[in-house]
Amino acid sequence: MAQDVSFPEQCHGYCFSVLQPFIDHFLKLKEATDDNDKMKVEKIHSLELTINNLQSQLLKSETEIKNNVEQIKVKDEQIKQKDDQIKLKDDQDEEIKNLREDVKMISCLNSPNSVFEMKVKGMEQFESPFDSSRWTVIQRRINGSVDFNRNWTDYKNGFGDERGSFFLGLETIHLMTLAHPHELYIQLRDVNGTTSYARYDDFKVGSENEDYKLKSLGEYSGTAGDSFSYNLDMKFTTLDRDNDMSEKGNCAIAHAGGWWFKNCSRSSLNGKYYDDGKITACQYYGIFWGTWKNYDYTISLTFSQMMIRPKPLKKKVSF
Structure with a gap:
């Protein structure tokens, strides 16, 4: 007698064989999906790293741009200052050029100690000693006939x-040394x-406002020693205009004459x-040049002469 078999039992082998391909397909799809999800996660992570890196670079670039902008502002300000300096120098060069044009020697004899007439812009025509080497005498002491213990106005005008014996005048000396570089002998x-003698290669006197x-002496040469550089940058002092640094009083009074005193000289x-x-x-102190006489102020010189002449203009060399 045959044994009864239920439908599920009868279907088990057959149904499994029919469904197996579908199950395998779904398993493969799941694996593929899992792999795809993993790849997506890795890709998202990679993108996040890239975004973070780009953000860091962007922040760095913004900082560099900000710094560059600040540097550009500083450079612009420096360029502006240079432009202002160039404009000021151009104005000064034009003023000096005009002064040079206005300094004219009208007549000059060839013999030593002759006198020539000079016209300087802003001043009346005046006379000054002149020699064949183009030296203009601005101060001379040969005897006691002229009193040099004078006020400011006298030293200004000469x-x-x-x-x-004479003094040319501070205003004239200022205009001459402003118009052209001069050396002093x-x-x-x-x-x-x-x-003995002392020589300086760049002598310049400031204006009355100064x-x-x-303002300048340049380099010293000579046999008398350098007793003048001590007075550099000092203002002129007279018996009625005390511009020196002495705490004991007006040096011009003690020295009986005007000079570029410091403390004193x-x-x-x-x-x-x-x-x-x-x-x-x-x-009173006399006429002295300390370095020549070993600073023995009991010695007073019996002759002095200060002379200036224009320095040759240096030619520009083109390459």
């Missing part, structure tokens, strides 16, 4: 006899007839004139 002689400051060519070349106690 005084004395151009053929003897100082001649000295003592009572025994011994001579109290005729000794190692030189003074406008002091009291002593015929015998000697100073005794309680007398």
Whole structure:
């Protein structure tokens, strides 16, 4: 007698064989989906890293741009300042050029110690000693006939006899040295007839608004020693205009003449004139150049002469 088999039992083998391909297909789809999801996660992570990196680069770029903008502002300000300096220099060069055009020698004899007439812009025509080497005498002491213990106005305008002892005038000296670079030559002689000299290659005196400051001397050369550089950048002092640095009083009064005193000075060519070349106690300082006489201020020179002449203009070399 045959045994009864239920339908599920009868279907089990057959149904499995029919469904197996579908199950395998779904398993493969699931694996593929899982792999795809994994790839998506990895790709998203990679994109996040890329975005973070780009954001960092963008922030860095923004900082660099900001710094560059600040640097550009600084450069612009520097360029503006340079432009202003160039404009100021151009204006000064034009003013100096005009002054040079207005400084004219009208007549000059070839013999030593001759006198020539000069016209400087802003001043009346004046006379000044002149020699064949184009040196213009701006100060001379040969005797005591002219008193050099003068006020500000006298030193500004000049005084004395151009053929003897005299002072050309600070305003004239200022305009001459402003119009063109000048060198300074100082001649000295003592009572025994011994001579010496000092020379400076860039002499310049400021304006009255600057109290005729000794603005430049340049390099020294000579046999008398450098007793003038001590006075560099000092304003001129007279008996009625105290511009020195001395705490003991007005140096011009003690030295009986105007000069570019500091505290007070190692030189003074406008002091009291002593015929015998000697100073005794309680007398005014005389005419002295400290380095030449070992700072013996009892010695007073019996001759001094300050001369200036224009320096040759340097030619520009083109390459």
